[in-house]
Amino acid sequence: xxxxxxxxxxxGTKAPDFKLKATDNKIYSLANFEGSKALVIIFICNHxxxxxxxxxxxxxxxxxxxxxxxxxxxxxxxxxxxxxxDSFENMVKFAKENKIFFPYLFDETQEVxxxxxxxxxxxxxxxxxxxxxxxxxxxxxxxxxSAQNPTSEDLEEAILATIEGKKLNKKFLPSRGCSxxxxx
Numbered sequence: 001x002x003x004x005x006x007x008x009x010x011x012g013t014k015a016p017d018f019k020l021k022a023t024d025n026k027i028y029s030l031a032n033f034e035g036s037k038a039l040v041i042i043f044i045c046n047h048x049x050x051x052x053x054x055x056x057x058x059x060x061x062x063x064x065x066x067x068x069x070x071x072x073x074x075x076x077x078x079x080x081x082x083x084x085x086d087s088f089e090n091m092v093k094f095a096k097e098n099k100i101f102f103p104y105l106f107d108e109t110q111e112v113x114x115x116x117x118x119x120x121x122x123x124x125x126x127x128x129x130x131x132x133x134x135x136x137x138x139x140x141x142x143x144x145x146s147a148q149n150p151t152s153e154d155l156e157e158a159i160l161a162t163i164e165g166k167k168l169n170k171k172f173l174p175s176r177g178c179s180x181x182x183x184x
Contacts, residue, residue: 005117005118005120005137005138005175005176006117006119006174007117007136007172007174008117009117009125009136011132011133011134011168012133014130014131014132014133015030015039015041015116015125015131015132015133016115017029017030018030018075018105018107018112018115020075020105020107020108020112021088021105021106021108022103022105022106023088023091023092023095023100023103023104023106026103028073028103028105030131032103033071033073033131035069035129036069036070036071036129037068037069037070037128037162037163038069038071038127038128038129038134038159038163039070039071039073039126039127039128040062040070040071040072040125040126040127041073041074041125041127042058042072042073042074042075042123042125043074043075043076043107043118043120043123043124043180044058044075044076044121044122045076045077045121045181046078046090046091046094047078047085047086047178048121048122048177048178050120050121050122050176050177051122051177051178054122054139055100057140058072058074058122058139059098059099059100059101061159062102063101065159065163066102068163069163070159070162071102072102072103073102073103073104073105074100074104075104075106075107075113076104076105076106076107077107077110077113077118078121078180078181079106079108079109079110080181080183081183082181083181086181088108110180110182110183113180118180119179119180120176120177120178120179120180121177121178121180122139122177123136123175123177124136124137124139124155124175126155126158126159126162127162128162134161134162134168135155135161135162135168136172137154137155137158137170137172137173137174137175138155138174138175139154139155140152140154140155140156141154141173154170157170158170
């Protein structure tokens with residue numbers, strides 16, 4: 001089901017901490033990303049066609065900015081038995097297939113997604129070096145299944161403003177994607 005993201009965390013709010021297992025079998029928390037100029041957290045899952053349409057772009061952005069102090073993190077909150085393609089084992093496969101070289105975390109309890117206010121996939125958040133929210137919203141203005149090229153690179157603008165220490169003056173532009181598959 002197509003959903004638009006909602007803005008639970010307001011700009012300037014500190015990122016909720018987490019302790020989650022990644023596809024590399026390590027446990028990560030915010031402390032692992034201290035020293036980053038920007039922290040980009042994107043809630044995704046493996047099966048969503050909206051994620052599949054954007055995953056190459058996400059990896060490309062991570063490559064482009066990795067030497068500029070930008071850390072990318074993906075979080076999968078879809079721990080629902082009705083969606084086995086989003087299992088941890090399939091996350092490992094998805095990470096390899098899509099050349100994800102940065103942490104891809106499993107939100108097994110779905111509490112992290114709830115604390116961020118994530119409701120759809122993909123749902124990106126950009127935090128500054130002190131883990132305060134700078135941006136939450138869409139990656140760009142081209143949404144699957146549209147074949148149009150984006151005219152607004154919203155996520156990249158937020159990353160650039162953050163690493164350059166500039167204020168981002170952008171109204172909330174929601175991300176659109178599959179609804180997170182909550183467990184009852």
